[in-house]
Amino acid sequence: MVPAHSGTARPRAPPGAGKGAFLPGAARAAAIAAAAAALVESPLLVNVVPFVRLRHLRDSEPVFIKDKRSCLLCGEWTGNKDPGDHTRNCCRSPEFFQTSLWGQLEHSLTQVSGWRPELGEGRRSWKAATGDASMEKRPLEKRKGPSHREVPPVVGLLLGLALMNALLYLCLHRFFISPQRPALDPSRCPYGYFRVGQMKNCSPWLSCEELRTEVRQLKRVGEGAVKRVFLSEWKERKVALSRLTRLEMKDDFLHGLQMLKSLQSRYVVTLLGFCEDDNTILTEYHPLGSLSNLEETLNLSKYQQVNTWQHRLQLAMEYVSIIDYLHHSPLGTRVMCDSSDLPKTLSQYLLTSNFSIVANDLDALPLVNRSSRTFVKCGHRELHGDFVAPEQLWPYGEDRPFQDEFMPSYDEKIDIWKIPDVSSFLLGHVEGSDMVRFHLFDIHKACKNQIPEERPTAREVLDTYQKVLNSLRDTVMSQTREML
Numbered sequence: 001m002v003p004a005h006s007g008t009a010r011p012r013a014p015p016g017a018g019k020g021a022f023l024p025g026a027a028r029a030a031a032i033a034a035a036a037a038a039l040v041e042s043p044l045l046v047n048v049v050p051f052v053r054l055r056h057l058r059d060s061e062p063v064f065i066k067d068k069r070s071c072l073l074c075g076e077w078t079g080n081k082d083p084g085d086h087t088r089n090c091c092r093s094p095e096f097f098q099t100s101l102w103g104q105l106e107h108s109l110t111q112v113s114g115w116r117p118e119l120g121e122g123r124r125s126w127k128a129a130t131g132d133a134s135m136e137k138r139p140l141e142k143r144k145g146p147s148h149r150e151v152p153p154v155v156g157l158l159l160g161l162a163l164m165n166a167l168l169y170l171c172l173h174r175f176f177i178s179p180q181r182p183a184l185d186p187s188r189c190p191y192g193y194f195r196v197g198q199m200k201n202c203s204p205w206l207s208c209e210e211l212r213t214e215v216r217q218l219k220r221v222g223e224g225a226v227k228r229v230f231l232s233e234w235k236e237r238k239v240a241l242s243r244l245t246r247l248e249m250k251d252d253f254l255h256g257l258q259m260l261k262s263l264q265s266r267y268v269v270t271l272l273g274f275c276e277d278d279n280t281i282l283t284e285y286h287p288l289g290s291l292s293n294l295e296e297t298l299n300l301s302k303y304q305q306v307n308t309w310q311h312r313l314q315l316a317m318e319y320v321s322i323i324d325y326l327h328h329s330p331l332g333t334r335v336m337c338d339s340s341d342l343p344k345t346l347s348q349y350l351l352t353s354n355f356s357i358v359a360n361d362l363d364a365l366p367l368v369n370r371s372s373r374t375f376v377k378c379g380h381r382e383l384h385g386d387f388v389a390p391e392q393l394w395p396y397g398e399d400r401p402f403q404d405e406f407m408p409s410y411d412e413k414i415d416i417w418k419i420p421d422v423s424s425f426l427l428g429h430v431e432g433s434d435m436v437r438f439h440l441f442d443i444h445k446a447c448k449n450q451i452p453e454e455r456p457t458a459r460e461v462l463d464t465y466q467k468v469l470n471s472l473r474d475t476v477m478s479q480t481r482e483m484l
């Protein structure tokens, strides 16, 4: 019996939220459009457009582009003021050269080569239209240096190519940083469907009829207060069939089923089907069982290569990721209530064959809603010990007997209090475990703050774990390099 919750595609975020910025679809499209506009404007294209030629110009002199799309970059589009001329032109202001990437690149080129692209026709019509006297009084012929030096087109072409390369390198590299975590997992099935193992397509959740006729119960693999779990077979696949143990627990059973249906994600065991009439739930079978078996599993010789501080810290990160997911679930902030001691907490999570963790027992996931001042109480009985958060203990001393109605409620920060104990179990006692514990000391101390609001969020804990993992990995790698 445990409640769950979920979080946004994080990406979890990610997850680490990712080192680079991820451009969403619209921004990405805009970036592509900007890059395309830059290409339209590139000297390469300018050179192949008829009536374009390179001219030597002074820095202060404006440059004119005939193509309206190019004006998207230069920013100023001048309407045609000459009724006899149907061309329209745009002008690059001096600021353009100072502020835009393209302008700076082009300016650099000008410094090096003394050449800049210009559209002759456009320039003439602009001058005529504006009647810019100063411009008219400064004929090109009278300027210092050559006035109309024509260059071979191949030079312009080469310069254009060089500029395009620089632009692509500078711009596209900045725009298209792939996200660390996809917002949506395309491999997941839509609501009401599942896919396990090597299944190619998503199948609808099995109905009562299918559960009764197609699932063969084999042997019992686990039992808790609410469910008895059997290794079973469905279409030659191993599956887990959970049966309600006692009718009094039906509400918890149905709550767990509702949570399983709504929280299907990579953080939660895959649901294959259910039958409320028969009180059965079919889920993906995980042969390594619950996290309670972790130590004996990792002690098997075939798993020695994963029995390292690195893998164990990864497991702790997976566990905290699940808590983070539950605290930001599609069903709001959910608290993992079925966790009054360490063994019970561990029994609610399963270890997958690829040494990942999924939440399995979601029978006690009450909702916290701060805006409606909804808080939770995990069960109706008095809790003891220091595994549970201090706010879960009866606050009025031994002289006053426990009464559920006077027990204050609390929020999801009870899950944060428990993280250090669960993580410490997951880290175990292999070479390097204590070093990791040492580096996690401060964040774990913060988790154990007596004041719930001052405890970090699961996301903050996860970020710290990630930083510790990165820095320890770097240290180990540099030490290994030194040894070699």
Ligand SMILES: Nc1ncnc2c1ncn2[C@@H]1O[C@H](COP(=O)(O)OP(=O)(O)O)[C@@H](O)[C@H]1O
Binding pocket: 001, 221, 222, 223, 224, 225, 226, 227, 228, 229, 240, 242, 269, 283, 284, 285, 286, 287, 289, 290, 347, 348, 350, 360, 361, 363
């Ligand atoms: N899908 C599964 N694959 C393998 N073992 C499972 C699976 N589901 C449950 N179990 C085993 O059964 C135990 C009890 O399941 P659980 O759902 O926690 O029942 P309860 O709600 O009664 O606590 C788990 O701790 C685990 O050992």
Ligand SMILES: [Mg+2]
Binding pocket: 001, 002, 224, 225, 338, 347, 348, 361
């Ligand atoms: Mg359980």
